[in-house]
Amino acid sequence: MTDAASSAPATPPAHRRGGIGSVLGRHRTAWLVTASVAAFTLLGGSAVALGAATTPAGAPAAVTPVYSPTPTPTPTPPPRPVSTIEQAASPLRTCSVGSLLSDGRFGTLQAQVLRADGQVMFERDADTASQTASSLKVLTAAAALNVLGPDFRASTRVVAGAEAGTIVLVGGGDLTLTRLPSGQEPVYTGAAHLDDLAAKTKTAWQAQFPGTPITRIVLDSSYFGGKTWGDTWPPTERGTGWLSHITALQVDADRADPRVFLSPRGDDPIGRAGAAFAQYFNDVPFEQGTAPAGAAELASVSSQPLETLIPQFLIPSDNSLxxxxxxxxxxxLGVGNTIDALAAAIPRSLDVYGIDTSGLRVADGSGMSRNNAVAPSYFTALFVKIHAREGALGIVRDGLPVAGESGTLNYSNRFFGDNAVARGHVRAKSGSISSAYTLTGIIDAADGSTLIFAIFATGRVGAEARTAIDTLATAFYRCGGNLSNR
Incomplete structure (x- = not known):
């Protein structure tokens, strides 16, 4: 290193005898005058006066030399430290699923796989919004947890009618309310029972109107408005038991048999609820109407909390719920009580999770509509947060079907044959409509890593797309952290 200190000699050189030194000694008076004038001339008014020491006669005068100030050297920054530790290169991921991607059963394939920390490992057209089928239920659950909270319950009430002897059964949007007698469990375990509501009503009525019989029931389903059936929902879904008309007042989601999940649904859910309730009041007549403003409540019952309802609609893929x-x-949110209000309500409710919702198109809450559109990359970004249990999203994670163990992923046509190796390791929401088959969720891979994934098969597809999707998901499971993007 070179700096000012190291370039100077260690000691100044000694003066030689004679020469200018002896001349100065002999003519000291003249020298002093000359030096003073020169110094004054050079330094001007700002010069520092130098005092000369008094010297004995004949002795050489002591001279105080004048030094120019040494410029302050510009500091040289210390060299940047260089690590001596060799940095390991990122490992090359070599496990390819490329041979599976041309499977015609996919129709149009879209997919994305992330590590649990959000790093992209694999993707194919992941940012294009497409039909979701029932995977959309994950968005509905996440939105509800934010807006309603895990403890939310829907209630059904009975109030006094405007006319003597009249009561009003007011639906509060609890489709799980069951007409089975207390002590018998319907599809929705833990649901409120209609006979309990009737018993409470009779007790309250007798206390407020002693001696007056109940002679008429009004059915108020005005809490939900608009159409009861989605524009693109196939009517056959009622006959196969997958979906009911959506009304604020109904029992057992309008199933013919409250104990059978895929029991056929009817065309008049409000009427079915009215008939079931009227039997506790000597089958008095009932009709649809609305409750009087400010009517006194006689009795009420409530659904299970949202944290229970979420797995009840995610695991079996319950569209009505x-x-x-x-x-x-x-x-x-105050944006309306119709199905059309969901287009604004669901994306707005999801904003809290910090994922761009501008590309979402929401037409319903179940995914049955062909008009829903969500990109696979939106699902994976949300599932990173679900896996991390951000906020209350752990309820969604725990409420997903598991391959070979529960819900729609435990059907005989899912994860069978060579794909059975992934059973118990894929926790995901499936979706299937005539134009889209999807699977979105979390994989606990064979190597111990966690993968977040979404697979869409859309367009000209059929039921066999499920097997193609399961095969690709199983390949992700086998590759784990070694999954390449080839």
């Missing part, structure tokens, strides 16, 4: 929850989200 998902639509019920979505409608409550819209009402809570």
């Amino acid at each position: 998902a639509e019920m929850v979505a409608r409550h989200v819209a009402i809570k």
